[in-house]
Amino acid sequence: IAKEVAKLLEMKAQLGEDEGKHKFVLKTPKGTRDYGPKQMAIRERAFSAIISCFKRHGAEVIDTPVFELKETLTGKYGEDSKLIYDLKDQGGELLSLRYDLTVPFARYLAMNKITNIKRYHIAKVYRRDNPAMTRGRYREFYQCDFDIAGQFDPMIPDAECLKIVHEILSDLQLGDFVIKVNDRRILDGMFAVCGVPDSKFRTICSSVDKLDKVPWEEVRSEMVGEKGLSPEAADHIGEYVQLHGGLDLIERLLQDPKLSQNKLAKEGLGDMKLLFEYLTLFGITGKISFHLSLAPRLDYYTGVIFEAVLLHQENEHVEEPVSVGSVAGGGRYDGLVGMFDPKGRKVPCVGVSIGIERIFSILEQRLEASEEKIRTTETQVLVASAQKKLLEERLKLISELWDAGIKAEMLYKKNPKLLNQLQYCEDTGIPLVAIVGEQELKDGVVKLRTVATREEVNVRRESLVEEIRIRTSQ
């Protein structure tokens, strides 16, 4: 019997193996994707616009590890903590993948006792969220963060963050956009004067946040029905959160008999006024809207918050532009660094994060719709031969070109056909072909062909590098 059992077990094991092989799935993990060469070319274009802007504003750059001690991330994200990826306990420290770049930045500042820095950081972050890949929502995605840390005069760095968002969105030509601005202190003050109990601030905040997607009536019924707020308080909130505007609205609210009595709200409104004055000097108030319904998305924001959304005219006959979603956000977080400092020393910070994945999605769709052919290499010249047995000559020539800094390729064939070599240039956009042949070798020249015009000239070998440079410099 034992023998039979062993036999059966063996058979079963074999079956299991076969099954295993069969089930093997060739894919990237859920919510992630590869970037192929074309997507990378688009990505590099967007990154380059963003990095230029960050550098224009004098930012340094830092990088931190992709994972942090688990306890570094604990207690920083409220409800969203459940979306954090943990690493398996394989002995040693408990680790988690970073959820954003802000908490690692704060940890970096506290750890290195830095009280003053302006830095950017472009890296991937990880969230176990429900992916919606067509809309650019992934589980692994890039963030492009710019932050200013330090004790400064009010709203000057905050205004610069908004200027940066304005510059980047304009530069990328994504279409019309608006940057909504609010302040946690204004929201909290408003809730207080409307009679919301302290314990309900957070949950009412998240209801208010839905106002950009659902009408007020629905939000109100959630507040009263699900969250147990009094109808009077809800109506009172309704009067405020449907407001949006500019300096005039701020002035009006500063005169509001109830709000102006609340210390927090008054502080927030005062700073908002200052912010708008600075934004006027920057000439960008046309795209900025003070939005009382904008709620802080993350626990750690303490002051100004903002979010940029693209306005998209779905259809020319539609009057109201439809919001296609947030492409940048940020705000002030004055308490976060103090959470890491052993003595609780605070470093005030304000920053912005560009939601680059949505921007990629838009740029990708746009490129697909257009006729533009995007090049994925920078090769200037293909080293080719017209006859057989010239591999050695091609290797010698291409080596000379590489050593002179010319971007050059050749086909990895001993005897490629000239037609195939020319076709390769057509396919990949290589503008020039340097052709070696028996006669050219004897004459000490190389035949240089311009792919687009099919024009060919003999160039002396010693002038080839210079000639290629001239013909490929714009």
Next chain:
Amino acid sequence: IAKEVAKLLEMKAQLGEDEGKHKFVLKTPKGTRDYGPKQMAIRERAFSAIISCFKRHGAEVIDTPVFELKETLTGKYGEDSKLIYDLKDQGGELLSLRYDLTVPFARYLAMNKITNIKRYHIAKVYRRDNPAMTRGRYREFYQCDFDIAGQFDPMIPDAECLKIVHEILSDLQLGDFVIKVNDRRILDGMFAVCGVPDSKFRTICSSVDKLDKVPWEEVRSEMVGEKGLSPEAADHIGEYVQLHGGLDLIERLLQDPKLSQNKLAKEGLGDMKLLFEYLTLFGITGKISFHLSLAPRLDYYTGVIFEAVLLHQENEHVEEPVSVGSVAGGGRYDGLVGMFDPKGRKVPCVGVSIGIERIFSILEQRLEASEEKIRTTETQVLVASAQKKLLEERLKLISELWDAGIKAEMLYKKNPKLLNQLQYCEDTGIPLVAIVGEQELKDGVVKLRTVATREEVNVRRESLVEEIRIRTSQ
């Protein structure tokens, strides 16, 4: 009693909390590090040299997720699999952090049915190894990979990979180096003719690999003592693995009565000869050494393997240069893509990986030893004021400069002292100061100061951008 217990438990809980707070460690995970602005500046320099080289050779760029399905990595790294970081099972797929960029590349090719590509990929990989951070060995570290996939004529892409290593190491000026080359087929053939049983190939291979660190006598006693190889076989191996040289050695071994009888060895030696012929055309054989003791570090290599090591004259009086370790490595892996293809279709590949962390370590140490002050921003001009109450004027001017593409900063103070503003330029290397003052405003000019020379000139406001461009262009 119950009450007392509850009280005690509460006290204990509080104590526990305090302890917890106390124990909180402010650090990055073991084997990882932050890159501050200075380190980033060095890193960017090295990356830029490497990327230029990859682009010069016509490579496209791709990116893959930081984690893969666990089964994607299973069975690819042999012994080293234990060093893979797994993610915690939080429901859903089982994931692991990538261990290198080669296996994800192979998965990408198979998944997208790509049979022909030349690509680079620069990204972090993860290994739960014993870190040795001063020597540039981390648990999170960058790899810079260049690979050529496709069915081509023998050794042409392989030669290009070695040319690339040669170009990069020369360009980075890391000092003298040698690129050791061998072929798995030559090793396997050699083991066979020396009488090593098939089952012992791997383990004897790893003994041979130690020859660059310990003398032959030790390696031999490991083979015979620990690994149970016959003394005759070991001695026979010893005759081969201590050899290194160039074309002459290859020719000699091709005549070797035993090796030349072995099909694998003969194939490998034939290709090695071809490789050296191509490298001669590239003019780089001076730095290439055919090393019979070089063993494949990873399971998936099938043909040519290579490793670049820096030679470092510890001390001018020492005659033999001391190897400071590997800075690049790679080889041919013709079977890896087939492991992912449902039908086992093979895509031959050869590639190189630059060990950039060691290179960073060297560049960092060199910079620290030198007097060179490295700039961490690119700011061209500081917008400053000489008197109080000029914040608005500074904001207006800096906004104009940003919009014109000038890299500009200002201090985030309402009324900064001129001395502090000038000091900031000295500290951060900003070359120019644009000073606004009452008089300048009236005259429609800005005072432009060159920090290095302290020279000041009044520039008309409308010429300022042009003037800054001229003064900061090299």
